Amino acid sequence: xRSLLLLVALAPVxxxxxxxxxxAAPPEAAPAAAPELPPPPPPGEAEATPAQAAQAAVPGDLPxxxxxxxxxxxxxxxxxxxxxxxxxxxxxxxxxxxxxWLRLSAGPAWNYLGWGVQVGAGWTPIRWAISPTVNVDxxxxxxxxxxxxxxxxxxxxxxxxxxxxRVGYDYLSGxxxxxxxxxxxxxxxxxxxxxxxxxxxxxxxxxxxNNADPGDPTVTVADPKIRAVIPSVKLGxxxxx
Numbered sequence: 318x319r320s321l322l323l324l325v326a327l328a329p330v331x332x333x334x335x336x337x338x339x340x341a342a343p344p345e346a347a348p349a350a351a352p353e354l355p356p357p358p359p360p361g362e363a364e365a366t367p368a369q370a371a372q373a374a375v376p377g378d379l380p381x382x383x384x385x386x387x388x389x390x391x392x393x394x395x396x397x398x399x400x401x402x403x404x405x406x407x408x409x410x411x412x413x414x415x416x417x418w419l420r421l422s423a424g425p426a427w428n429y430l431g432w433g434v435q436v437g438a439g440w441t442p443i444r445w446a447i448s449p450t451v452n453v454d455x456x457x458x459x460x461x462x463x464x465x466x467x468x469x470x471x472x473x474x475x476x477x478x479x480x481x482x483r484v485g486y487d488y489l490s491g492x493x494x495x496x497x498x499x500x501x502x503x504x505x506x507x508x509x510x511x512x513x514x515x516x517x518x519x520x521x522x523x524x525x526x527n528n529a530d531p532g533d534p535t536v537t538v539a540d541p542k543i544r545a546v547i548p549s550v551k552l553g554x555x556x557x558x
Contacts, residue, residue: 392417393501393557398424400553404488404512405456408435412555417500418442422454430484431461444500452492452508460485460519479520486516490549505554512549517542 396412410424418441426433437454463481490512498504518541 396420396555396557398422398553398555400551402508402551402553403549404428404486404514404547405435405454405490405549405551406433406458408456408553410435410437412557414557417444426456426458428458430463430466431459433458433485441496441500446498448496448500448504450494450496450506450508452490452494452510454490454492455488456490457487458485479523480518481520483519484516486514488515488549489513492549492551496555501557503554503556505552507550507552509548509550512547513544514547515542515544 392414394414396414398408398410398412400410401407406426406428408424408426410422413421415421420439420441421437422439423436424434426435433456435454435456437452439450439452441448441450443449460483463484464478467478467481490510492508492510494506494508496504496506521538521540
């Protein structure tokens with residue numbers, strides 16, 4: 318009982334001892350831990366941009382594609398051309414480009430009757446995806462036997478066969494056209510113009526003799542020459558490598 322009365326009497330004294338003195342500063346709270354910052358880059362190295370940091374964070378990133386060739390890159394010098402037309406026939410030619418705007422070509426030709434050769438030159442003033450061209454070609458077809466075509470002339474083929482045993486011709490063509498595609502790689506084209514065509518019809522004397530009646534006077538003629546200007550057109554494709 319005495320102990321309880323003693324605690325009740327001392328309670329106000331203990332409360333005053335624990336209360337802060339007037340004017341005293343309140344107790345300071347413990348400082349919060351500062352966030353950790355990444356270490357600065359070594360001297361001489363630039364700090365990475367956010368885009369570079371994001372790209373570096375992506376694992377397994379594929380390498381960037383190679384840049385397209387610049388306009389200053391060297392033009393391919395050699396190529397191959399395949400074309401068909403009239404009076405050219407079918408032509409397979411090698412291409413050589415000494416300068417970007419000039420192309421030279423040469424190769425064999427075939428016109429169903431026989432073989433020939435063709436040489437030419439082309440001028441390309443503008444080299445875009447659609448490029449205008451100016452071309453000049455000379456072709457020669459060697460004499461070939463065309464008697465396999467006599468079935469189309471009916472029963473009198475024997476009278477004209479001498480004219481078909483040696484058939485050949487020459488031509489000189491001037492054409493303008495358009496090329497669609499890359500001037501550094503693959504392109505196809507369409508051209509049109511005029512051709513100067515000339516040939517010699519051989520076997521005229523034999524043909525006249527086959528058509529003459531007995532007792533007719535003998536007639537001797539020189540092999541006639543034919544010259545004409547005819548339309549020309551061709552379609553083909555080319556590739557440079």
